[in-house]
Amino acid sequence: MTTIESSLQQEWDAWHREREEQLSTPHGWLSLTALHWLDDTARGYDGIPGTWRATGDGGVELTADGDPEIGPAIEGTPVSGTVRLEPVDGQPGVLVEIGDRRVEVIRRTDTYALRVRDPEAITRTAFTGAPAFPVDERWVVDGRFEPYPEPKQLTVGAVVDGLQHFPTAVGVVRFELDGAEHELVAFPGKAGGLSLHFRDATSGDSTYGGGRQVALPDPDADGRVRIDLNRTVNLPCAFTAHATCPLPPAENRLPVAVEAGERIPPRPDLQQA
Template identity: 35%
Template sequence: MSTPVIDDTAFLADWRRWREERDRAVAAPDGILPVVSIDYLTAEPVVIDRLPGRWSSQPEGVVVDLAEGERLDVAEADGSGRVVLDRPAPGGSRRIAQEGLTIELVRGGDWDIVRVRDAAAPAVAAFRGTPAYEPDPAWRVVGRWVPGESALTVDTVSDRVSRESVSPGAVEFTLRGRTFRLVALPAHGVPGHVVLLFRDATSGITTYAAQRELLVQLPASGDEVVVDFTRAYNKPCAYSDFALCPLPPAGNVLDIAVEAGERTPYERSR
């Protein structure tokens, strides 16, 4: 493997800090563990556990029909018993605080989706961290950024939701004497970076079956990038069935065992 010159002591300390930050994020109020339910709305009103009213997806927005004595703490509530919530933009979300819970509205594909968050969810209290391979600097390799936009459909772990995206390019790198190429996706909210979604020969054995992800910083000049598989991390769907994670683009499968980064969460190993 081609590896950058690194200080092993600093590398290990940085990696440990990263692991601590990752575990905090998973269990944080806006992480995945507080999510306790997910509902895909249709035109037929339904009751959602622990929420007021009956919820449905209508042409005018997400509609909540409240019974007498029920309330929803939003500006749109006018006391009439019928609340019409503006749906988020595609791929976006909106959060509503409601009596100790957080209601999260998500627009996924053609679906209005409601997720309920509870900071006191049992999964938060039971979380004991994510297992990971011991960090080996040999899995931190120098790669090459290959720019070039291409449109693609990104499937998700839900067979009801997919989205259109534009790949800004690909990353090429060498592992075990072989050259691989992974199509990159935009890293939303992280300027100057892309993400690599991939599977490998450990997927479904020691790592989560659907995918893992890498964050890669784009070069300020030239085409050299660092691909650090010791920081391959799980998407939220690795921890919960209430996630809407993207799947890797076709071809983003490595036929070698990448024994680096996060492993299958304990929650999925039972």
């Protein structure tokens, strides 16, 4: 192994450990156990105190009796009577505490749902790591970012039938792989930089069929950017049935097999079923 390969492996190992630690936090993506879609009728749901309804005017109403023994509570204060919650479309939801669990109230376009996060979820307690392809320097390539004159809002599908997402694309990233030039639509990264959300020839075979994504650093002044496909990751929907992940744009399909980054993870919830 060359010095470059050794350094690449060591840096990836540290990054991957952090990635798995983040996945397995008590109320992270592996803790999801249920997804309940709301309408304008106040209803109770199995194991969740109180009644919940979508108001039809941008919010959710939670009605509870304020019993501190069973919750629900918001920031440690038991809910008594009716409170209004206003989650933002496409963003992390409003968290309601129920003992060690959290009910995340989310908004997706004009629909609302409750997502239950339980540290005892089998997807978390049986988690043994995110499997990945061997690290290889051939998957580290140079690209060039070409920004759009103005950001564009796209409409893409979701893993939930009938749901749509509206991400904002900021340009394209061009790069060469296996002797051919490729182009992917780029989105802003959650912590700066760019994000590429794509399918490739492994999708639905050795990698998750709904696509994967890779984070890129900020391009330099000339638009040059390094793409490390070894750090391609699954979206939450690869690990749980209770996520609402967007699908990649139709044009973000690579004809090559990107045998780099995360593979299809084991699903203990499906094995249990």
